[in-house]
Amino acid sequence: MSGEISGVGEPLGSPRESGCAWHILVPSLSLQAIHFHLLDAAFSGNDALIIYGSGYMHASTRVATFHRTNPLPGAMALTGTSEALLVLSAVSNETRVRLRYECAPYGTKLGDTWFSPVGYACVLAAFIVLGFAISLMPVYMVCYCKARRHQDLVMQESQLMIRSELQARRLRSSEAAREEQQVVASLQALPLEMWKDRGNEEVGKRPSCDECCLCLEPYSEEDMLRVLPCQHFFHEACIDRWFSANRFMPRSCPLCQ
Template identity: 70%
Template sequence: MISVWALACLWIQLAGFHFWADAQAVVCRVKVLSDLEGEIVGRVGSDGTSREGCAWHIYPGLSLRAIEFHLLEPAHFEGSDRLIVYGSGNMHPATRVATFHRGNPIPPGMMMTGTSEAMLVLNGQNNESFIRLGYSCRPIGTRIGDMWFSPVGYACVLAAFIVVGFAISLMPVYLVCYCKARRAQDLVMQESQLMMRSELASRFRQNEAVRAQERQVVASLEALPIQKWKDEEGRRRSTNECCLCLEAYGDEDMLRVLPCGHYFHQACIDKWFFANRFIPRSCPLCKRDPVLMILSRADAPAGQDEEAVPAERPSSSGDGAPRSLAGDADFVIGRPQEAWVA
């Protein structure tokens, strides 16, 4: 029974000590300083706790060449109070740089190199301890406006400015060259259009000339004489068929007589000539051009006609005397068809 009471009293004493220890604990929040310049003020409270500040993390987020510290007011340490400086953001013993206390006061000025951040911790128990420091960070690189750039970043920015400036300086030259090229292109297009129009006009005139010539040729061929066939007894039967349709001439068949003396069905020879439109016509038998023969005979002087033999038409009069297929007119040039000779 006594032992139980003793254990209860001991538990009460331990709980009270724990409560007192929690009441004496220091709740300290790390203050992050991201500015390149600033002020650090730390003071220990009257109850032995650091209320105004106890830890400061200098971290501007840039590569720093150095961090400089200078005293704004003489620091004062009482008892075992001290200021610990770390060379990183972690409070690790390996990163501890310096410790200042009553026996090792803070110098008026100091510099920290080889790091881009620092941690300052004020560990105090006496309400007389006080520090007030100013710090200044020296970034590695170049400042442009309100921004700091590393050497590589500065080189990139400088190269970008050079490229942009070069592009802007070349813009007038580009505009002048573009305008000249556009003008030359417009002139070439205009010349091409003029040449195209001239070519089309020339082709149109040529086509019109060809069509006019074709109309003249057709008119000359249509003007060739037409006669009716009348069979005559005693003539060779080989001369009584058309070499185009291979059909024998019948009574009252209309024949067209060419200037070379050969004759064919009117429909057959007209189809033959129509099938050879826009090219020189020729007789199916002797391959001579009837139009050229007409023109040469028309241009020949009087008394100098080509050798002409009057062609006999394959019909006879009642007295049996052969006569020309064209009547009394002599229009056959050259030797007549062999079948015409009696």
């Protein structure tokens, strides 16, 4: 009796008088199939080779049994499992089995490392995404620079508009203040006279009544009157308040307007 299994695997047990056993398992590698190639085989009597789809001899995991009436085929494949157990039960010295097996892992081998389809797809997707990101980087930088340049231009235009508006407001304010000063100076330049009731004597062009048309109070002898260019006259305080209250309107005589 002789038995030989060649390939990548871990022997299980050692040749015994009653037979041999071989455990095929590649650690940390998922197998798609285990291919067996017959080199030489001969069975005598009731000797047999039993193949299990796991590392344990259990009836539920038994795949096939080969003996004298059911010889080994030239090639066979065990799928759906990542390990196999071959048990040769023989008592005759004329029984011999020589097999060579090959493990077909899932995935692709890169160097000394096997990648499963899922892992290979993940690595490929990562490289694709990385390459896409690197290729988009110049486009992003160009768009970013254009956006920053446009933003800077908008900011500069906004600042210029704000400065122009502030300068215009200052100019308008200074012009309004200058006009107000001129008006105040003009008002101060208007002549002042004291009301004196002298019968038929007139001071300028008197109104039809002897009272101020702004405050509706009669003039007294000591009242100071401001005489306008149109020769209408009013209490000094009344006409000054009138012009101050209507500073944003054309200043004119209350009677002439």
